[in-house]
Amino acid sequence: MIKTVFDNLIRFLVLTLFQVFILNNVQLNGYINPYIYILFILLLPFETPKWLLLVLAFLQGLTIDMFVQTPGMHAAACVFMAFMRPFIISTISSKKEYEPGIQPSIQDLGSVWFISYATILTLSHHLVLFFAEVFHFSEFFITIQRVIYSTIITLILIIISQYVFYKPPRSIISGKI
Amino acid sequence: MRNIFLFIWKNYFFFLFLLLEIISFILIVQHNDYQKSSFINTTNDFFASVNQKINNIYDYFNLKEINRQLAEENAKLRSREIKSFNATDKNVFTVNDTTYKQDYTYIDAKVVNSSINRRKNYLTLNKGYLSGIKKDMGVISPDGVVGIVSDVSPNYATVMSVLHLDTKISAKLKKSGQIGSLVWPGINYRKGKLKDMPTHVVLHKGDTIVTSGFSAIFPEGINIGYVIGYNLKDGEMFYDVDLALAVDYNNLSYVYVVNNIFKTEQKLLENKTKND
Secondary structure, rough: OOHHHHHHHHHHHHHHHHHHHOOOHOOOOOOEEHHHHHHHHHHHOOOOOOOHHHHHHHHHHHHHHHHOOOHHHHHHHHHHOOOOOOHHHHHHOOOOOOOOOOOOOHHHHHHHHHHHHHHHHHHHHHHHHEEEEHEEEEEHHHHHHHHHHHHHHHHHHHHHHHHHHOOOOOOOOOOOO | HHHHHHHHHHHHHHHHHHHHHHHHHHHHHHHHOOOOOOHHHHHHHHHHHHHHHHHHHHHHHHHHHHHHHHHHHHHHHHHHHHHOOOOOHHHHHHHHOOOOOOEEEEEEEEEEEEOOOEEEEEEEHHHHHHHHOOOEEEEEEEEEEEEEEEEOOOEEEEEEEEEEEEOEEEEOOOOOEEEEEOOOOOOOOOEEEEEEEEEEOOOOHHHHHHHHOOOOOOOOOOOOEEEEEEEEEOOOOEEEEEEEEEHHHHOOOOOOOOOOOHHHHHHHHHHHHHHO
């Protein structure tokens, strides 16, 4: 239990610093900016209470907002993403059951499951983020274009990070909650 | 009453979601209304100082480009020095203490944070109202127009970049003086658009567009960009002009904040005329 909290705290710090120090200064083609910090919300354990999920997402979003000086924007997107998460998890099925100790990651639930899970949630985050930023629908297609390109880049980074920080598969029986 | 609480308790996930979204959107709307100065004053100094640290690191990578800009500007200034002019008519230059009056003063500042990838882009400068920067002052770089100051705290100022949904800067064609206005259509941070350029004007690719000086924010003749294409839709009164922006907003380091000494006087007079 304490190890899980500690793991997630470290992940929160590392992802926030990585986002603020490096990725916020990366601009592909002038308007594509990857937001890998949402990996924190993606990788929270299945046992996380629903209310904690929302509160953590809100805090994560607000922290990024403070650095980028867009109060509320990332927070709104993260909260929406966290709200969607339980529905997505119950909708997309996996060959393996959601047993205690399993984490929402590629090595525990397979690449097909993880990629569809990450795609839907990243897309929902980016949709809210970019529309909250423009704040009206007059440039609908330009905004959609930005959403799609940024989603693709974010997803690629998320999947790469899954393989870079690969842990050897654990046996489920010895899994800790 | 008890049933309402029970209902909220049962669906607490949805209501908590709603509550947090409402808080977020209140923050966004306040930010959009430019009422964010309070937000900046209380929290921004810490985050701005972190951003400044990050920027100090990135500065090393830009040194070459900045040296080039500064050298270029030095050359420009040196060529304006009185020594580099040949006095053609002694009578004019002997009593020149009343022939010029200063209109603009400049405050140099450093960009500590900036973005180009949003629809509403802002920059943060490392000087605030303690250095004399006020809201609505213009900001220029050696290459051209950068933006307009939107908020100030004691030690920092935020600037609404030209790369913003609401940008509208009065511009003119350098060679003929025809007036138009600059807008940014989004997506590409190197391209802008010029609106309201009447169809009888002869345009060429490569024509320089500069500020008109009408708004009293920017001095006249600061570079904005170059015409790279134009077209005319049937029945339209105005050209649709594509511009290559003169400033690389992704690579800004040192900028000047423009202080128009007579701006308040001009604005007061204009408002008075409007009210009549």
